[in-house]
Amino acid sequence: MENQLLPDKAKDRLTRTCRTAVGDSLRSLTYINRFDYEQVYLREDLERDADLNSFIGNEWHDFKMTQDAYRGSELGDYRYTIRVFENGYLVRITIEDSGVFITTDGITMQDFEALSQAVEGVLDEWAVAE
Template sequence: MTSGLLQSETADQVVTTARTAVGDSLRSVTYFTRDDYEQLYLRDDLERDADLSTFIGHEWRGFKVAQSAYEGSELGEYRYTIRVFDNGFLIRITSEREGVFVTTDGLTIKDFEETATAISSVLEERNRS
């Protein structure tokens, strides 16, 4: 991992913005480009053992795939991705040149969860028929 991809003022601003938006549920903030990354914040109670290079590769490819797949869609321009896990969430905000992913726990995204649950139930019911 290379440090110094961002000027320290910009890195501080990214972390402060995430901290303000997420509060105590913030787990980590990572800045990335296609070729490199820098973990800007990691909460003290978490281990530094995540394979960030694999995460970055996946998130960069995932952004490109999503951007291409939905280009010209009636949904509009791609804005960000939320991934939901058993123990938290990952929010990826990406542009053509760079991105940030923020991991959280305990963040309430009730509307997303209810929608996903409802759609999953419909699909499961359809597949049983």
């Protein structure tokens, strides 16, 4: 997909932020909003044939359902989602109208937390700048 949803500066910042948080464990990074998506990073050793349309629809729909379902619960505000797969993890980090999903190799819960905090900061900066 040849979208230009984010300026190059934002894509570079997101990629650097993720690489700093999880290093070589970063597999892919995709920016999403309610209307479209853009794959920002894909590690060289991975196939470029993933059906991102299916991922995007599921992740955006699930984010909205999760956010609504747990709003006001004693668990606190929704922060991010981790999905565990045979060959890695998918982390969905979203703010109100946009977000990212990131795939990684095995990392620790501390790495997920650091990744989430760093990416939320970048997303918040770009949301304010828009």
